Amino acid sequence: MTYIGQPVKRVDGYDKVTGKAKYAAEFNVPGLTYGYVVSGTIAKGKITRIDSSRALAVPGVIQVFTHENRPHTAWFDINYKDLDAPPGSPFRPLHDAQIKYSGQPVALVVAETFEVARYAASLVVVEYNEEAHETSLEANLDEARDPKSGMADLLKPKPPKPRGHADKALAAAPVSVQTHHVHGPQHHNPMEMFGTTVVYDGEQKKGKPHFTIYDKTQGAPSSQLYVKQIFGFSSDQVRVISPYVGGGFGSGLRPQYQLFLAVMAAKELKRSVRVTLTRQQMFTFGHRPETVQDVALGASADGTITALKHRAVGATSQFEDYTEVVVNWSGMLYDVPDTTLEYQITPLDLYSPLDMRAPGGVTGDHAIETAMDALAYELKMDPVELRLKNYSEKDWTVGDKPYSSKELRECFRQGAERFGWENRNPEPRATKRGNVLVGWGMATGIWDANTLPARAEAVLTVNGKLRVSSATADIGTGTYTIMTQIAADTLGMPIDDVIFKLGDTDMPLAPFQGGSFTAATIGSAVKQVCTDLGKKLFKLAQKSKGSPFYDADYDEVRFADGHMRLKKDPSVTMPLIDMVALNGGRSVSETSTSIVNPLKTSNYSRHTHSAAFVEVEVDEDLGTVTVTRAVSAIAAGRILNPRTARSQIIGGMVWGISSALQEDSKMDHRYGRFMNHNLAEYHVPVNADIHDLDVIFVEEHDEIVNPLGVKGLGEIGLVAMPAAIANAVWHATGKRIYDLPITLDRVLY
Amino acid sequence: MSVKTLTPPAVQLAAKADTRGPARPMPKPGMVTFRINGESKTLSIAPWTTLLDALREYANLTGTKKGCDHGQCGACTVLVNGTRINSCLTLAVMHDDHEITTIEGLANEGGLHPLQTAFINHDAFQCGYCTPGQICSAVGLMNEGQAKTEADVRELMSGNICRCGAYPHIVDAVMEAIKK
Numbered sequence: 061m062t063y064i065g066q067p068v069k070r071v072d073g074y075d076k077v078t079g080k081a082k083y084a085a086e087f088n089v090p091g092l093t094y095g096y097v098v099s100g101t102i103a104k105g106k107i108t109r110i111d112s113s114r115a116l117a118v119p120g121v122i123q124v125f126t127h128e129n130r131p132h133t134a135w136f137d138i139n140y141k142d143l144d145a146p147p148g149s150p151f152r153p154l155h156d157a158q159i160k161y162s163g164q165p166v167a168l169v170v171a172e173t174f175e176v177a178r179y180a181a182s183l184v185v186v187e188y189n190e191e192a193h194e195t196s197l198e199a200n201l202d203e204a205r206d207p208k209s210g211m212a213d214l215l216k217p218k219p220p221k222p223r224g225h226a227d228k229a230l231a232a233a234p235v236s237v238q239t240h241h242v243h244g245p246q247h248h249n250p251m252e253m254f255g256t257t258v259v260y261d262g263e264q265k266k267g268k269p270h271f272t273i274y275d276k277t278q279g280a281p282s283s284q285l286y287v288k289q290i291f292g293f294s295s296d297q298v299r300v301i302s303p304y305v306g307g308g309f310g311s312g313l314r315p316q317y318q319l320f321l322a323v324m325a326a327k328e329l330k331r332s333v334r335v336t337l338t339r340q341q342m343f344t345f346g347h348r349p350e351t352v353q354d355v356a357l358g359a360s361a362d363g364t365i366t367a368l369k370h371r372a373v374g375a376t377s378q379f380e381d382y383t384e385v386v387v388n389w390s391g392m393l394y395d396v397p398d399t400t401l402e403y404q405i406t407p408l409d410l411y412s413p414l415d416m417r418a419p420g421g422v423t424g425d426h427a428i429e430t431a432m433d434a435l436a437y438e439l440k441m442d443p444v445e446l447r448l449k450n451y452s453e454k455d456w457t458v459g460d461k462p463y464s465s466k467e468l469r470e471c472f473r474q475g476a477e478r479f480g481w482e483n484r485n486p487e488p489r490a491t492k493r494g495n496v497l498v499g500w501g502m503a504t505g506i507w508d509a510n511t512l513p514a515r516a517e518a519v520l521t522v523n524g525k526l527r528v529s530s531a532t533a534d535i536g537t538g539t540y541t542i543m544t545q546i547a548a549d550t551l552g553m554p555i556d557d558v559i560f561k562l563g564d565t566d567m568p569l570a571p572f573q574g575g576s577f578t579a580a581t582i583g584s585a586v587k588q589v590c591t592d593l594g595k596k597l598f599k600l601a602q603k604s605k606g607s608p609f610y611d612a613d614y615d616e617v618r619f620a621d622g623h624m625r626l627k628k629d630p631s632v633t634m635p636l637i638d639m640v641a642l643n644g645g646r647s648v649s650e651t652s653t654s655i656v657n658p659l660k661t662s663n664y665s666r667h668t669h670s671a672a673f674v675e676v677e678v679d680e681d682l683g684t685v686t687v688t689r690a691v692s693a694i695a696a697g698r699i700l701n702p703r704t705a706r707s708q709i710i711g712g713m714v715w716g717i718s719s720a721l722q723e724d725s726k727m728d729h730r731y732g733r734f735m736n737h738n739l740a741e742y743h744v745p746v747n748a749d750i751h752d753l754d755v756i757f758v759e760e761h762d763e764i765v766n767p768l769g770v771k772g773l774g775e776i777g778l779v780a781m782p783a784a785i786a787n788a789v790w791h792a793t794g795k796r797i798y799d800l801p802i803t804l805d806r807v808l809y
Numbered sequence: 810m811s812v813k814t815l816t817p818p819a820v821q822l823a824a825k826a827d828t829r830g831p832a833r834p835m836p837k838p839g840m841v842t843f844r845i846n847g848e849s850k851t852l853s854i855a856p857w858t859t860l861l862d863a864l865r866e867y868a869n870l871t872g873t874k875k876g877c878d879h880g881q882c883g884a885c886t887v888l889v890n891g892t893r894i895n896s897c898l899t900l901a902v903m904h905d906d907h908e909i910t911t912i913e914g915l916a917n918e919g920g921l922h923p924l925q926t927a928f929i930n931h932d933a934f935q936c937g938y939c940t941p942g943q944i945c946s947a948v949g950l951m952n953e954g955q956a957k958t959e960a961d962v963r964e965l966m967s968g969n970i971c972r973c974g975a976y977p978h979i980v981d982a983v984m985e986a987i988k989k
C-alpha cells in the first residue's frame with residue numbers, strides 16, 4: 061500500500077470534530093492567573109502618567125505591569141530579534157514611555173480570574189503627551205526609500221537591476237497600457253485569537269525556574285529562542301508546545317506581544333499565567349501593508365510585450381524595514397527585454413507589517429495581471445492568448461535560469477476547458493442574466509517553491525509502531541496527515557501504526573511553518589530520517605544470529621507491510637517488530653537532518669504556477685459583486701494528498717475572493733488607528749458569499765526541487781484570484797477598477 | 810508632505826482627569842447548576858461570567874471556542890435546550906437548569922454524531938478552530954428543520970465564520986447529514 065498521493069483523511073480530524081484538539085489558551089492548570097492587556101490610545105507620543113492604583117485595589121488583582129515597574133529584560137536589540145525579524149529595531153513591549161503606534165500595549169493587569177483582570181484593566185489610567193503622527197501612505201509617497209538589506213533578502217530578494225530601456229521601448233510601442241493600484245492594509249485574523257498559557261513548573265535544575273509555554277505560533281522554536289534571549293533563560297528552562305494552531309496565515313511567524321507579557325508575568329509572579337488578546341487587539345500587531353503600484357506595458361501589434369515597468373511602494377513601521385517581493389513576479393512571468401522593476405518602502409507610525417498569506421505575491425500579481433487584461437483588450441487578443449504569446453521559458457530575474465518545472469500551459473488549457481472559456485464574448489457589458497451583468501476573467505499566478513533544511517526523529521517503538529517527530533507546526537494545512545503518509549510509505553508500514561508529532565521544542569529543530577515550504581521541507585526531513593532508520597534496522601537484522609540478510613546489501617531490501625524483505629526473494633522477510641527484540645527489547649531511533657543539494661537546485665528557478673478563471677455577477681443597481689463560479693488550475697509538483705490539497709487551494713480561493721471584494725483595514729488618519737477592528741466591520745467571506753469553486757491539479761514532475769518532487773500549496777491558490785475577479789468585473793461592467801477591494805462604492809461611482 | 814493631525818477629543822478628555830470614582834464592589838460568585846452534555850454540573854461563578862468563559866475556564870470544556878467574544882464569528886456556538894446560540898453573548902447565570910450541549914457532548918457510545926463523521930469525510934475544516942461552532946450550529950440548523958437546499962445551508966450557516974475558507978466542504982458535509 062502506498063499512501064502518498066492518496067486522499068487520506070486528516071489524522072487529526074477526530075480531535076478537531078470532537079473538541080479534543082487543544083489550542084494555546086486551552087491548557088488549564090490549577091492556580092492559573094489571567095493577564096489582560098491595556099492598549100494605548102494614541103498613535104505617537106509619550107506616556108506622561110500611568111496610574112494603576114484603582115486597578116490594584118480591586119480584590120483579586122495580583123499585579124499591574126507597566127513600563128515603570130516592568131522587570132528587567134535584555135538590553136540589546138539583537139535579543140529581541142526573532143527568526144523572522146526584518147532589519148531594524150524590534151518593538152519591545154512595556155519598554156519605555158514612548159508610544160510608537162496606536163493600540164500599543166501599555167499595561168498588563170494580572171488577576172485571579174479573567175473577569176477581574178478585564179474589569180481592572182478598564183481602571184488603569186494613562187495620560188499621554190501626544191505628537192503628530194503620519195499614517196497615510198498616499199500622503200507620504202515622496203518619503204519612499206530603498207529598504208535596508210538584511211537576512212530577509214535571502215527569502216525575499218530585492219528586484220533585479222533594470223535591463224534595457226523600458227521608457228524608450230514604452231514610448232515606441234504601438235500599443236500600451238498604464239495602470240495605478242492602491243491596496244489597503246489587511247489583517248490576518250485567524251479564528252483563534254493570539255494567546256499564551258505559561259505554566260510555572262517551579263524551580264527545577266540548580267534552583268532555576270522552569271516554564272512550559274503553550275503558545276500560538278507557526279514555529280515553537282522561534283518562540284523559545286525569543287524568550288530565552290530576552291529573559292536570559294537557558295534551553296532547559298523553557299519548553300514551548302503548540303500542537304494545534306487555530307489558523308496562522310503568517311500572523312504566527314513572529315512571536316507576538318502576549319508571549320512576552322505572559323512570560324514576564326509568570327517569571328516575576330512565580331505563577332502560571334494566561335494572556336489572550338481580544339479581537340480588537342488582533343489589529344495591533346502585524347498586517348499586510350498598504351501598497352501603491354504602477355504598471356506600464358508596451359506591446360507590438362502581434363501581442364509581443366516589448367516594455368514592462370512595475371513599481372511598488374509599501375508601508376512599513378518607523379522601527380523595522382519590512383519588505384515584500386511585489387514586483388519581481390512580473391519579470392518571472394514575462395521575459396521582456398526592456399524591463400524596470402522597482403520596490404521601495406515608506407516608514408509610518410504603525411506597527412511593522414507582517415507576512416500575510418502570499419505576501420507581496422498576491423499584491424504584485426493583481427497589478428501585473430489586471431494590466432495584462434487591459435493590454436489584451438487593447439490588442440483585441442484573448443487574455444489567455446496574450447499570456448501564451450509571452451510565456452517565459454526562463455527566469456531572467458535570477459540570471460536566466462530555467463524553471464525546474466513549469467506546467468503553466470497545461471493550467472491554461474485544462475482550466476479554460478473546465479471553465480468553458482472558449483465561449484467567452486470578448487466585449488465587456490455583453491452578457492446579462494436577469495438584471496445582473498455577467499463577466500468572465502482570468503489571471504496567472506506564481507509563487508515560490510522552496511525547501512529549507514530541517515531535522516526529524518523517527519522511532520520504532522517497543523510495540524512495533526513508528527513515531528516520527530519534528531518541531532514544525534500544522535496551522536491547518538495538513539502537516540500531521542501528509543507527514544504520516546510519507547513516513548508510512550518510506551518504511552512500508554500500515555498508516556495506523558504510524559504517528560507524527562509536531563509543535564514542541566523538545567523535538568528536532570525545524571523552521572517555522574510558512575512560505576509554502578513546509579510540505580517540501582519537513583517532508584524531506586521525514587523521508588530522510590525514515591530512510592536512515594531503515595538502514596539502522598537493516599544493520600540490526602543483518603548482525604543477528606543466523607540472519608537471512610547476512611549476505612544482503614541495504615539496496616537489496618525493501619520495506620513493505622511492516623516487514624523488511626529481500627527484493628529478489630520476497631519470502632525472505634523479517635517483521636519490523638522483531639528488530640526491537642534484536643535491539644535488546646529497546647526502541648530503535650534515529651535523528652537526521654535533510655538539506656537539499658544546492659548544487660542541484662541553485663541552477664534553476666523553482667516556482668508553482670496557477671491559472672484562475674472566474675465568473676462574476678454584478679448588480680449595477682446595488683453595486684454588489686458575486687463570484688458565482690471559479691476554477692483554479694494548479695501546477696505545484698507532486699500532490700501528496702489530494703483531499704487536504706484541495707482544501708488548501710479552496711481556502712486560498714476564498715482568500716482571493718475576500719481580498720478582491722471585502723477585506724480592508726480602514727485607518728482613521730486623525731487618530732492613526734484602524735477603525736473596523738472587529739469581525740463585524742472587517743469583512744471576510746461567510747458561507748453565503750462562496751459559491752462554486754473548482755480545483756484542478758495539473759500533473760507536474762519535478763526532480764530538482766527536492767527528492768519528493770513537492771512544491772507547496774499554501775499561497776498559490778490565492779495569488780491569481782484577485783486579478784481574475786477584477787478582470788471579470790471589468791468584463792461584466794466595462795469598468796476598470798484597479799484598487800482593492802472592489803467594494804460597492806467603487807462599482808457604483 | 811505631511812498630514813495635519815487632529816488631536817482626538819476623546820483621548821484628550823480621558824487624559825485630563827479620571828472622574829469615574831472608586832472601583833465598584835465586586836460581584837459575588839453564586840452557584841449555577843446546568844446540565845452540560847447530559848451531566849449535572851454546579852459551578853461557583855460570578856454573574857458577569859459569560860456562558861462561554863464558564864465552559865472554557867470553569868468547566869474545563871475547551872472544545873467551545875472564542876473567536877471574538879462579541880457575537881460576530883460563531884466559534885462559540887453551543888446548543889441550549891436544542892437551540893443554537895452564541896455562548897459569548899449570554900451570561901452563565903441565565904442558564905440555571907438549562908440543558909447545554911457542547912461539541913464534547915455530541916458523540917455517544919454509538920460513535921461520532923453523523924455531522925462529525927461528515928465533517929471528517931468531506932474535509933470540512935483546516936485549522937479546526939471554527940469547527941466545533943460549525944458543527945453545533947449545523948446540529949441546531951437540523952433541529953430547526955428549515956434547511957432544504959445548498960443555498961439554504963449557505964445562508965443559514967453564515968453566522969459561523971471559517972477563516973480557513975472551508976465553506977464548500979462544510980456545505981457538502983451538512984447536506985449529507987440532512988439527506989440521511
Ligand code: FES
Nearest residue numbers: 878880882883897
Ligand atoms: S466568540 Fe461568540 S460569536 Fe465569536
Ligand code: FES
Nearest residue numbers: 935937971972973
Ligand atoms: S477551519 Fe480554520 S477557521 Fe474554519
